Amino acid sequence: MSEVILKITDLNAHYGHIHALRGISLEVKAGQIVTLLGANGAGKSTTMKCISGLLKPTGGKIEFLGESIFGVSPHEIVKKGLIHVPEGRRIFKGMTIQENLELGSFTLKDDAERKRRMEYVYELFPVLGERRHRDSGMLSGGEQQMLAMGRALMVGQKLVLLDEPSMGLAPFLVKNIMKVVKQLNQEGITILLVEQNAKMALEVADYGYVVETGAIVMHDAAQILKSDERIINAYLGE
Amino acid sequence: MSTLDIIFQQLVNGLILGSFYSLVALGYSMVYGIIKLLNFAHGDIYMVGSFVGLILLGLLSPFLGAGWAGILVAMIISMILVGLLGVFIQRIAYVPMLSAPRLSILITALAVSMVLYNFVMSMTSGEYKAFPVDLGYEGLEFGHVFITYTQIILVSSTALLMTVLHFFINKTMLGKAMRAISIDQDACRLMGINVNSIIALTFFVGSALACAAGVMAGVYYGSIHFFMGFLIGLKAFTAAVIGGIGSIPGAVLGGLILGLLESFGTQLPFIGSEWKDVFAFGILILLLLFKPTGLLGKTEIERM
Numbered sequence: 001m002s003e004v005i006l007k008i009t010d011l012n013a014h015y016g017h018i019h020a021l022r023g024i025s026l027e028v029k030a031g032q033i034v035t036l037l038g039a040n041g042a043g044k045s046t047t048m049k050c051i052s053g054l055l056k057p058t059g060g061k062i063e064f065l066g067e068s069i070f071g072v073s074p075h076e077i078v079k080k081g082l083i084h085v086p087e088g089r090r091i092f093k094g095m096t097i098q099e100n101l102e103l104g105s106f107t108l109k110d111d112a113e114r115k116r117r118m119e120y121v122y123e124l125f126p127v128l129g130e131r132r133h134r135d136s137g138m139l140s141g142g143e144q145q146m147l148a149m150g151r152a153l154m155v156g157q158k159l160v161l162l163d164e165p166s167m168g169l170a171p172f173l174v175k176n177i178m179k180v181v182k183q184l185n186q187e188g189i190t191i192l193l194v195e196q197n198a199k200m201a202l203e204v205a206d207y208g209y210v211v212e213t214g215a216i217v218m219h220d221a222a223q224i225l226k227s228d229e230r231i232i233n234a235y236l237g238e
Numbered sequence: 239m240s241t242l243d244i245i246f247q248q249l250v251n252g253l254i255l256g257s258f259y260s261l262v263a264l265g266y267s268m269v270y271g272i273i274k275l276l277n278f279a280h281g282d283i284y285m286v287g288s289f290v291g292l293i294l295l296g297l298l299s300p301f302l303g304a305g306w307a308g309i310l311v312a313m314i315i316s317m318i319l320v321g322l323l324g325v326f327i328q329r330i331a332y333v334p335m336l337s338a339p340r341l342s343i344l345i346t347a348l349a350v351s352m353v354l355y356n357f358v359m360s361m362t363s364g365e366y367k368a369f370p371v372d373l374g375y376e377g378l379e380f381g382h383v384f385i386t387y388t389q390i391i392l393v394s395s396t397a398l399l400m401t402v403l404h405f406f407i408n409k410t411m412l413g414k415a416m417r418a419i420s421i422d423q424d425a426c427r428l429m430g431i432n433v434n435s436i437i438a439l440t441f442f443v444g445s446a447l448a449c450a451a452g453v454m455a456g457v458y459y460g461s462i463h464f465f466m467g468f469l470i471g472l473k474a475f476t477a478a479v480i481g482g483i484g485s486i487p488g489a490v491l492g493g494l495i496l497g498l499l500e501s502f503g504t505q506l507p508f509i510g511s512e513w514k515d516v517f518a519f520g521i522l523i524l525l526l527l528f529k530p531t532g533l534l535g536k537t538e539i540e541r542m
């Protein structure tokens with residue numbers, strides 16, 4: 001059994017009076033792809049924001065590599081080896097692709113390492129390399145997603161949180177993105193993946209959690225979830 | 239003097255005036271770009287900078303004399319001190335207000351402005367203070383036009399400061415982070431950027447530039463006054479809006495345009511130089527009617 005690198009216990013979060021997370025507990029083991037499934041508004045993004053520190057939870061525990069990161073500032077959490085690629089990409093439009101990637105390596109002190117990483121990202125997504133000096137705002141949705149993911153790979157992170165990387169993309173691009181997710185995982189990066197496209201997510205994931213109105217209602221190995229009646233009816237039905 | 243001479247002379251005057259406006263406008267624009275605050279205390283930072291420069295010059299002149307060596311050292315030290323003052327003001331006055339309604343932080347800025355100029359007013363009994371420099375009046379003559387070395391040095395120093403700023407903003411990691419937080423603060427946090435320290439850095443740089451302008455103005459005009467920040471604050475704000483608020487090249491361009499408009503405004507036939515501000519602001523209103531985002535800007539200022 002591989003070690004648990006992220007462990008969340010009874011996590012609660014509020015937006016003002018809205019109780020968005022009502023006791024979420026989950027575990028991510030090193031080397032896995034774990035997916036969070038659930039309808040729009042279930043609390044998947046909120047869970048991710050709590051993990052990366054963008055939102056301060058109101059209760060519970062979050063441990064990363066055996067250390068509590070509850071309430072720690074996001075820029076400190078990044079330094080511990082965890083990065084969050086947020087919903088909607090949030091790239092720096094108005095800055096070039098290369099500048100976006102450089103900012104991804106903000107915590108890196110070593111210039112040679114930065115160069116190596118950038119070449120690695122350009123190899124992973126050649127289209128970014130070809131346009132490195134262009135304004136990132138000119139990229140298509142799929143390319144922006146690649147940039148957002150590339151930016152997260154500029155530092156050697158242990159855990160990557162991906163929030164709906166396939167949102168708004170044409171099916172062939174979604175396949176492409178998922179292929180990269182799989183590849184990154186094979187290179188040793190652990191991934192927590194949020195997807196509305198449950199079918200696609202369960203294809204690549206090892207394990208899955210189902211979120212409904214701020215709580216986990218079901219969890220199991222992806223293979224098992226794929227053939228579960230309730231999942232098929234609620235999320236995989238055509 | 240021929241018309242050509244007059245044009246050339248006003249060009250020089252406008253360039254100097256415009257340099258001061260640009261340096262102050264930069265701080266206005268940078269701060270607006272990152273936290274959407276119209277920092278109405280920025281003109282007073284320029285004024286305080288001028289007084290800090292005056293005090294330092296007084297302390298240094300026994301050792302360095304009243305020439306450029308003393309001015310340079312006094313300017314560098316006062317830029318650092320006033321930069322730190324800017325960070326201090328940001329920490330105690332603006333950080334606690336960041337999540338408050340926008341109008342509250344605007345009022346806070348006005349309050350900071352009053353604190354600064356009332357403090358200097360009481361320290362100076364509201365009097366003009368002579369700037370302790372002695373630079374002579376040598377210069378270069380071009381036909382009927384005369385440009386002093388002081389003017390040349392001041393304009394070149396401004397150009398140098400702007401070049402350094404340009405390099406900093408575009409080529410260094412901290413500069414890139416500054417641009418990035420004006421685009422998306424949360425995304426910056428996720429990249430490991432400490433947004434609060436970058437905001438503080440922005441205040442430091444903006445205040446240091448305003449201070450440089452204040453010291454230069456002292457050197458140029460020879461005497462300074464606690465109220466000198468008020469009008470230049472308005473003018474620099476105008477310059478920032480002309481250029482497109484939030485845009486760094488825009489602030490430089492807007493400052494130069496405003497300076498030139500004003501100095502050519504003094505030559506308006508029939509109406510005389512007391513109308514120069516009306517002329518300059520008239521152009522501003524026209525510009526904003528046709529291009530509300532300013533010359534190089536992308537964002538419109540919110541109506542308050």
Ligand SMILES: Nc1ncnc2c1ncn2[C@@H]1O[C@H](COP(=O)(O)OP(=O)(O)O)[C@@H](O)[C@H]1O
Pocket residue numbers: 015018020038039040041042043044045046047
């Ligand atoms: N910034 C916010 N302010 C207030 N409520 C929010 C905010 N973000 C999300 N919510 C609410 O929290 C709940 C969970 O949202 P979210 O985590 O974004 O869902 P998901 O990512 O699963 O679609 C929803 O009811 C949503 O309306």
Ligand SMILES: [Mg+2]
Pocket residue numbers: 041044045046087
């Ligand atoms: Mg979401």
